[in-house]
Amino acid sequence: MSKSSSFLSKTEIMDAAEQTLRRFGPDKTSVTDVAKLLGVSHGTLYRHFPSKAALREAVTERWLEEQIVAPLEQIVKAPADNALAQLKVYIARLIELKLHYAEQDSEMFKMYTDVTMEAAELIEVHIQRIMEQMGILIDRGIQQKRIAQSAATSSLARSLFHATSRFHHPAHAHEWRSASIEQEFEQVWQLLEQGLTASIH
C-alpha cells in the first residue's frame, strides 16, 4: 500500500483503515494503527477526517456502496420482461449479500453493524439508495401491469424493505443461521407478492 502521489489522499487512508479493520476488527483498530500502516503520524489523519467516527463512517459508507448497492445495481440495470420476478430477485440478492458478508467479511460486517447503531443518518441514506432501486423495479412492474398501483411507489418500496427487515437487518444476523430461513423468506415473499399483484389477477 505505497502512496502513488506525494500527498496523502482520503482514499489511501480509507484503504488502510479498511485493511486494518479487517485485521484487528472494529473494537481493536486505533487511528494510530491506521497511521502506522500508512507510515505517517496519526495527526496527519486528522487533517483529512475530523474524527475517528468520521473515518469509520466514510469506510462503512464506501463498503456499503461497493459491496451491496453496486451488485444490486446490476440487477436493476439488466433488461427484464418480468419486473415482479426481478423485484424478488433483487430482494433475495440483498438478503444473500448481507448473509454472505456476515459470514465471509465478518469484521467489516461488524463495523457496519456498529455504524447502524451509531450513525442513523448514514444508514438512512443507504436505505434511501436501496429504496430508490426498488422503486425503479416497482415502476417497471406497474408499467408491465404486473404490480397494482395501490400506493405511491416510494411507500411500496419502504413497506417491502420493512416487511423483509428480519432477513437483511444486521440486528437479525444471528437468526440467519436457522435452517429454515430461506423458506421463511420464500413464504413472506409469496404473501407480499400477492399483496403487490392484488386486483390484477
Place this chain on the structure above:
Amino acid sequence: MSKSSSFLSKTEIMDAAEQTLRRFGPDKTSVTDVAKLLGVSHGTLYRHFPSKAALREAVTERWLEEQIVAPLEQIVKAPADNALAQLKVYIARLIELKLHYAEQDSEMFKMYTDVTMEAAELIEVHIQRIMEQMGILIDRGIQQKRIAQSAATSSLARSLFHATSRFHHPAHAHEWRSASIEQEFEQVWQLLEQGLTASIH
C-alpha cells in the same frame, strides 16, 4: 412481601426476583439480592431453581405470558364479525404492548431483550403461542371468506409475524421512537392485507 405459607414457593421467589429486577435492572441483580429481599439464604433459591439463568428465564416467561399473551388473548376471545380487522387489531396491539413496556417497564423489557439473545428455546415457545393465537384469527377469517386460503394457516401466521418483526422484535426497540413508525406499520399492513385477501375481492 411476607411469606404466606411456611415453605418458600417458586412463585414467591419469582415475585421477589421481579421486584429486584425492576429496582436494580438485569445487570445489577444478584441471587443474593433476591434472597435478601425474601429474608432467606441464597443457597435456598438453588433448591428451587437450578441456576440463576433458570430463574431469569422463569421470570421472563411469566412476564411475557401475563403482560403480552394474556391481553392479546382478550382480543382472540372477543366475538368478531370481521376477523381480518380483528387480525389487524391483534398485531397492532402486539406492537403497542411491546412499545408500552419498552418505555414504561424498561428494566423488565431489558431482561426480556437479554433473554431473547440467550434463551432461544424459551422465545421460540413464546412466538409459538403468538402464532397460535394469530392462527385462530386467520382460520376465522378464512371461514368468513375474508382471507384466502393461499397457504397453511401456521405458515401464514409465521409470515405475518416475520413481516412485522421490525415493529415488535426487541432488537428494533430503538427505532420505535421514530415519529413515522405507526404510519410505516399502517402501510406494511395494507400490503399484507392485500396479500391475505388476494383472489377474494
Place this chain on the structure above:
DNA sequence: CAAATGACAAATAATATTATTTGTCATTTG
C-alpha cells in the same frame, strides 16, 4: 426427614491503577 442453612471454592464482576488512544495545535518540512 424435607427444607433451609452457611461455609467454601471457582467464576465473575467491580474497582484501582497503568497504558494507550484521541484530538489539538504550535512548529517543522518539502
Place this chain on the structure above:
DNA sequence: CAAATGACAAATAATATTATTTGTCATTTG
C-alpha cells in the same frame, strides 16, 4: 505555504488487584 509532524492534555481502554457472586454440599433446624 500547504502538508505533515510530534509533543501534549484529556478521554478511553487494558490490565492487575480486590470484592462479590454463583453454585455445591455436608450439616443444621423445625
